[in-house]
Amino acid sequence: QVQLVESGGGLVQAGGSLRLSCAASGRTFSSNAMGWFRQAPGKEREFVATINWSGGSTYYADPVKGRFTISRDNVKNMVYLQMNSLKPEDTGVYYCTASNSRLGSTSLYEYTYWGQGTQVTVSS
Helix, strand or coil: CCEEEEECCEEEECCCCEEEEEEEECCCCCCCCEEEEEECCCCCCEEEEEECCCCCCEEECHHHCCCEEEEEECCCCEEEEEECCCCHHHCEEEEEEEECCCCCCCCHHHEEEECCCEEEEEEC
């Protein structure tokens, strides 16, 4: 059974940092692009960041560029999202996702596997 399990969310003050982790099990994703999406209350799920299969290419949504960093460890089957300079508008449930492609995408429809999500709350 393929599973993606996120961890590392929580409550943080504006300007603070969090590091999200995503542990994959059931199969290896070393040949797959991975991504992070988020969903705020009452809003649609939106793209945050993606990383290609090797980790050599990353892409970010404009609101998080320069503040968030996505990375992966293919030996451990893990993906990470380092979030710095957090803002209240970063609040939401953050989802880890895996694509069936080696290349990343900003479209959630390009991703096949999804975790249950981890809550991130940034207070002002």
